[in-house]
Amino acid sequence: MAMDFIGKILSFSVIVVAVQAASLADYCTVDYASGVLPVQDLGLGITIDPSSISAALTTNKSVSSQWFGAAVIDYCNITFAYSHDGIANDIVHVSYLVPSPDKFANRYVSTGGGGLAINSGGSSSPVGIIVGAVSGITDGGFGNFNTQYDDVFLLAKGTINWQATYMFGYQAHHELATLGKQFTRNFFNTSNDNKIYSYYQGCSEGGREGWSQIQRFADQFDGLVTGAPAFRFSHLQTNHLSGGVIGASIGYYPPPCELEKIVNLTIATCDSLDGRVDGVIARSDLCKLNFDYNSTIGEPYYCPASTGGFPGGPPSLHRRQFPGAGPTPEQNGTITAKGVAVASAFTNGLIDSNGKRIYINPQPGSSFADATPQYNQDTKTWEPSLAGLGGQYITRYLNLEDKDVLDSLENVTADTLRDWMALGMQRYYDSLQTTWPDITSFKSAGSKVIHVHGEADSSIPAASSVHYYDSVRNTMYGGLGYDESIAAMDEFYRLYLVPGGAHCGSNRDQPNGGWPATTLQSVIEWAEKGVAPDTLQNTGGIDSLCKWPLRPLWSNNGTLDCVIDSESIQSWTYTFDAFKFQVY
Structure with missing residues (x-):
C-alpha cells in the first residue's frame, strides 16, 4: 500500500x-x-x-x-x-x-x-x-x-x-x-x-471586501485595487433613505426631470472651474464652494413619458440601487424653489435636529439617485421610494424581518436615521462596518493599495473615501504635519478621485471623464518593481488622475497640473458630531 x-x-x-x-x-x-x-x-x-x-x-x-x-x-x-x-x-x-x-x-x-x-x-x-x-x-x-x-x-x-x-x-x-x-x-x-x-x-461591496482583508490580514495581498468601498455599512445603507426624509421635511418630492435639469445646469455651470470646458466637473469641490442652486429656479424642464427600466447589469442589483426607475408620466414644468431646497439640503447631507452632522451625500454634479421619487400610478403623485437598499437595510438587517420594503417614512426624521445608523454600527461593527483605521501592520508587511472613487458617484459619496483616508492618516500619523503625513501615506496607500466618474464606472452625464482601466497593472508595478504611481492612467478625455490631496487644474495651454488647494480640501472634510462616538 x-x-x-x-x-x-x-x-x-x-x-x-x-x-x-x-x-x-x-x-x-x-x-x-x-x-x-x-x-x-x-x-x-x-x-x-x-x-x-x-x-x-x-x-x-x-x-x-x-x-x-x-x-x-x-x-x-x-x-x-x-x-x-x-x-x-x-x-x-x-x-x-x-x-x-x-x-x-x-x-x-x-x-x-x-x-x-x-x-x-x-x-x-x-x-x-x-x-x-x-x-x-x-x-x-x-x-x-x-x-x-x-x-x-x-x-x-x-x-x-x-x-x-x-x-x-x-x-x-x-x-x-x-x-x-x-x-x-x-x-x-x-x-x-x-x-x-x-x-x-x-x-463598491467589492471595495469594502478588499478593505476587510487589509484591516485584518495584513500580508494577505501584495497589492489591492479598491473602488468606491462601501465603508460604514450601517451609515451608508441607512443614508439611502436621506432623500425621502429631506423631501418629507420640506414637503416636496421633486419629479425626476426637475432633479435631472438641476444636475445638467450644475454640470454646465461648474464645468469650467477646472480650467477646461469638456463636459466634466473635475473640481466638484470648487463647484460646492461657488455654485448656487438658487440660480436654477425658473429654468424649464421637459421629459417624455417613460416605461422605466434599469441600466445594464443584474436587474436585482439595480432594483435596489435605482428603485425609482419605474414607469413615469410626461414631466413638463420649471424648477421650483422647493425643488432647489431639496437639492441643496440633499447635497449638504443629513443634519439632525440639534444642527449636528449625521452623514454625507454625493458631490454637486452627481445624479440625485437617493432623492429621486417614484410615481404612484394610483394616486398620480410623486412619493419617496422605499424599495431600495435603504428600506431593505432597515426591515431586514435592523428589524430582522423577512421583507425588503419599508412600509413608509411616516414619523421618520433625520434623527431617526441617525439612531438607526448607530444601532447598525453597534450590531455589525466587527463584521460589516469595515472602518478600522490603524493599518500599520499592512504597511509593515510591505503591501500597497490603490483606492479609486468616482467624484460624481451617486450611490456611495466620494467624500466617504476621503473621510476614511483621513481617518487612517490621522490615526497612524496624527503627530506629523499635514505634508509629512501625506508623504508617509504615499509609501503604501494612494487615493485617486475620478473626475465626473459615477459608481464604479464612467458617467453617462459626464462621459468624457472616463475611467481608469489599468489600475491593477499599476498596483502590480508598485508591488513588484517599486514604481509608485504619481498619477493614474485614465481613459476618456482626461488622461491622468491626480493623487489625493492634489486636485486637477488645467492651464491656458491645456496642460494638466495637480495642485494643492487648502480651501478645496477643507470642503471634503467632515466631522460626524451627531454621534457621541468616533465615526471613522
Whole structure:
C-alpha cells in the first residue's frame, strides 16, 4: 500500500513537471486538478471535498470591462467545494480561472462582488487572466455563485445567520485567497523559493471586501485595487433613505426631470472651474464652494413619458440601487424653489435636529439617485421610494424581518436615521462596518493599495473615501504635519478621485471623464518593481488622475497640473458630531 502511494506521488510529479510544456487543454482536467488541490494545512479549519471538483476549458473568449479594457483570453475554470470543520450542512464553493502555462506570471488575483453579492461572476475575474494570474471568486457558502447575502442573512424572523454574516464580512475572502495562493503554487509546481504575488480588485461591496482583508490580514495581498468601498455599512445603507426624509421635511418630492435639469445646469455651470470646458466637473469641490442652486429656479424642464427600466447589469442589483426607475408620466414644468431646497439640503447631507452632522451625500454634479421619487400610478403623485437598499437595510438587517420594503417614512426624521445608523454600527461593527483605521501592520508587511472613487458617484459619496483616508492618516500619523503625513501615506496607500466618474464606472452625464482601466497593472508595478504611481492612467478625455490631496487644474495651454488647494480640501472634510462616538 505504501509503495502504491509512493508510485502515485512519483507519477503525479512527472505530470506536474510537464505542465510547463503542456497546452491548456492538457491539464484542464478533473484528474489533474484533484492532484493539486490546496490540501496543505493552511490554518483555516476546513476540509476540501475532492468529489466536488469540476474543470472546464474556455478558449478565444472576448471580454471587456471599464476596469480592464478588452481582451481575448483562454482559461481553465476549476471549481471545488469545502466545509468548515464542526459546522453542520456547511458548503462553500470557490472557482479559479487558470491561465495557460506560457502566460502564467507567478500571480494570484481575488475579485470581489457588488451590492449584496459576494462575487461579480465572470464580469471581474478575467482581469486575473489578463495579468497572468490565477483568478478566484467565492460563493461565501450561500448555496451557489448566484446567491446573494441577503437571501441567507436570516435563519428565521429575528434570527441572524451569523456564520453567513462573518463570511460576507471578511472570512470568505480570506479563505478564497489563502486557498487560491496555495492552489496556484500547486497547479504550476512553483517552489517555495519562488514568490507567488497576490492581488485583489473590487468595487463598491467589492471595495469594502478588499478593505476587510487589509484591516485584518495584513500580508494577505501584495497589492489591492479598491473602488468606491462601501465603508460604514450601517451609515451608508441607512443614508439611502436621506432623500425621502429631506423631501418629507420640506414637503416636496421633486419629479425626476426637475432633479435631472438641476444636475445638467450644475454640470454646465461648474464645468469650467477646472480650467477646461469638456463636459466634466473635475473640481466638484470648487463647484460646492461657488455654485448656487438658487440660480436654477425658473429654468424649464421637459421629459417624455417613460416605461422605466434599469441600466445594464443584474436587474436585482439595480432594483435596489435605482428603485425609482419605474414607469413615469410626461414631466413638463420649471424648477421650483422647493425643488432647489431639496437639492441643496440633499447635497449638504443629513443634519439632525440639534444642527449636528449625521452623514454625507454625493458631490454637486452627481445624479440625485437617493432623492429621486417614484410615481404612484394610483394616486398620480410623486412619493419617496422605499424599495431600495435603504428600506431593505432597515426591515431586514435592523428589524430582522423577512421583507425588503419599508412600509413608509411616516414619523421618520433625520434623527431617526441617525439612531438607526448607530444601532447598525453597534450590531455589525466587527463584521460589516469595515472602518478600522490603524493599518500599520499592512504597511509593515510591505503591501500597497490603490483606492479609486468616482467624484460624481451617486450611490456611495466620494467624500466617504476621503473621510476614511483621513481617518487612517490621522490615526497612524496624527503627530506629523499635514505634508509629512501625506508623504508617509504615499509609501503604501494612494487615493485617486475620478473626475465626473459615477459608481464604479464612467458617467453617462459626464462621459468624457472616463475611467481608469489599468489600475491593477499599476498596483502590480508598485508591488513588484517599486514604481509608485504619481498619477493614474485614465481613459476618456482626461488622461491622468491626480493623487489625493492634489486636485486637477488645467492651464491656458491645456496642460494638466495637480495642485494643492487648502480651501478645496477643507470642503471634503467632515466631522460626524451627531454621534457621541468616533465615526471613522
